[in-house]
Amino acid sequence: MSLGDDRPLLSVRRLVKRYGPQVACLDVGFDLWLGEVLGVVGESGSGKTTVLDCLSGRVAADGGRVEYATAVGDVVDVRRLDEPRRRRLLRTEWGVVHQNPRDGLRMGVTAGANVGERLMALGARHYGGIRDAALSWLTQVEIAADRVDDLPETFSGGMQQRLQIARNLVTRPRLVLMDEPTGGLDVSVQARLLDLLRGFVADLGLSAIIVTHDLAVARLLAHRLLVMRAGEVVESGLTDQVLDDPQHPYSQLLVSSVLHP
């Protein structure tokens, strides 16, 4: 798809997920354009992660449409895609960065194998080539090349998170779903990770959906914001607009809850 097309990369309509009588997300809808970063903010339990899980297919939604414009130009409804194609899409054009790196990394194999896994899954069969790609991506996420043969367990939390990002970006995805990518990291490490992510979004033309409860992260990374509460989107708009002039009472509460040092 070229940027000239006036079709969003991802178009979500009336997404619903219930757990029994409990509503996890209700009628969530948004458009995401190529090169855009959408932030989803809200308190714990507001359904942010459920939205992300429904998009990636980790959780089956109960209703709604998720239309994605693929690299070759056709539009697919991700929810109705057959499983081989959906899994393939997740491995090639999409990436998922989990809040806990242990969910997204293979902890028992070296950093190089972690980065190379998606390449091998797509048929790369040249050891040297896979290793070169791994080295190149480790450098790009600011992990020293001599750590390529170390296990992720020996990495700090921030390094593990960056390794997770490298592992996803190695196949050049067009859309990355991130769930609290900076959760559990101290502020200076957070800042470095945010810098890195901003660089990738700018340089690679990535589109991303970032779920976070941290409004500072949202302000730094996201072009647009969705504010969620009790499973519903209560406000959406440009990030600055939502954060500086919140309209909905809940958004106002959320913004005013943040301490400014």
Place this chain on the structure above:
Amino acid sequence: MSAYNFAYLDEHTKRMIRRAILKAVAVPGYQVPFGSREMPLSYGWGTGGVQVTASVIGPGDVLKVIDQGADDTTNAVSIRKFFERTTGVPTTTRTDLATLIQSRHRIPETPLHAGQILVLQVPIPEPLRWLEPREAETRKMHALEEYGVMHVRLYEDITRHGRVAQTYEYPVLVNDRYLMRPSPIPKFDNPKLDMSPALLLFGAGREKRIYAVPPHTRVRSLDFEDHPFEVEHWDRPCALCGARGVFLDEIIVDDKGGRMFACSDTDYCARRQAEGAIGPNGA
């Protein structure tokens, strides 16, 4: 003897197992579930292999049983006795004369020929088992041919050891489709799986799976372009028969560190010696 049906299993069970075998032959490398029975043998001693053998053996067969290449070890002797008692078919140690061979951990050195059936005992049939713990997920991976993770494992081996350190149960791709664990045969035997003129059947009793490599089926050992698959080789011949290019066992001969390397395939070694071949330690 009359208390038992021919080959121990009742005819309904044999039919069920034969159906599984037919399906396994039709889909090379695919693990077919079957209703594995209790056998008068512990799990891990070849209950799967015994059930497959019992289902395909007929009065006209000549049976050979191998355990780790040898005809005279406990497992081989007891399974051979079991079928002698329950079928009355003649048994042999000679690979070339047998029509049906049940084996644990080896494929004979003597090339198999068309019409023979080799039954291998399998402890763990699932090649993805230690990479993916969920059975539902491994089945999905087979269905969708998502085998990249096996190469992750080979990548790890090369990274840590400079080569693929897996020496037995070396994963293979059957008929360019299904990833298969070729039972715990040494990787030395993997090339014998490829385009074998004999029918190869694999039975896992505890895990209740049967799979097959039909005759003349392509079986490729996984590797990397720049780290091609290699088999083990020894820098010395068999101490007893002088054979080269065969799989050798290391045998400790005294308590002073003495050791010798001899053919793992006892039938092959004995026949070579009978023909006059002699190795450095040969009598």
